[in-house]
Amino acid sequence: MIRQAIIPLAGLGTRLLPLTSVFAKELLPINGKPGIEYILDECIDAGIKEVIFIISKKKEMIKNYFHNDAFYNKILKKKKDKRISAEYNKILKYKKIIKFVYQNKPLGTGDAVLKTKKYIKDKYFLMLLPDDLIIKRNCSKDMIKVHKKNKASVMASMKVKKTNVSRWGIYSIKKKINNSNFLISDVVEKPSINDAPSNNAVIGRYILPKEIFEKLKFQKKGRGGEIHITDSIKTLIKDGKTFIGHQFTGKYLDCGTHSGYINSGLEISKL
Secondary structure, three states, X not given: OOOEEXXXXXXOOHHHOOHHHOOOHHHOEEOOEEHHHHHHHHHXXXXXXXXXXXXXXXXXXXXXXXXXXXXXXXXXXXXOOHHXXXXXXXXXXXXXXXXXEEOOOOOOHHHHHXXXXXXXXXXXXXXXXXXXXXXXXXXXXXXXXXXXXXXXXXXXXXXOOHHHHHHOEEEEEEEEOOOOEEEEEEEEEOOXXXXXXXXXXXXXXXXXXXXXXXXXXXXXXXXXXXXXXXXXXXXHXXXXXXXXXEEOOOEEEEOOOXXXXXXXXXXXXXX
């Protein structure tokens, strides 16, 4: 059973500068709602009971956003506004399931995941990357169904343009399970066009085994001097662990760039 999710939030958000020079990108509004709330709603709808946010001291405003009780109580005492009350109650609902851990040095997603080791209770957990929104269908819920059926790790997948493979973790297909799911034989972090084994990219949803922490402890730095979760996944696959690529049916939105952020708001406004 997948009950816990982790969300790495300590990144600097340089692709969204200058907005992120003073504001956490995860709190930027997308169609009037902070981006992180879409991710939280996906988790809750998928049955997740606890969400671990990995932040840094520079991203304390994320924690403050969910712990601003005095601010809301002061306003609600003076002004009985149903909309403000509803917003505060929603934040209180989120607050009950969120736990915070810190990654103060930007050493990569793998290092961020390792910070959560002592909090993960079950054999598997969910990880979501906040820049990747998937709308119209709950990708995490579908992945959990695949996990329950196959008792294996699962990663969200979509085909990307061959010219863009260097942006993603790219995997090789070992065997087709059905029209939406594939056994993965290998995965490479941000390969060049010539080195990419396919154009099947891993998107920001993962169901990972607890064993990955032991791999991350000894994982050497990879591209860009960072510790990549993909490299530890690659090692687990070599050790015989089953990883499934799940080709999701929802619509993918990249809200981590200026153009993607604007487009995300436009697409969500159509729902």
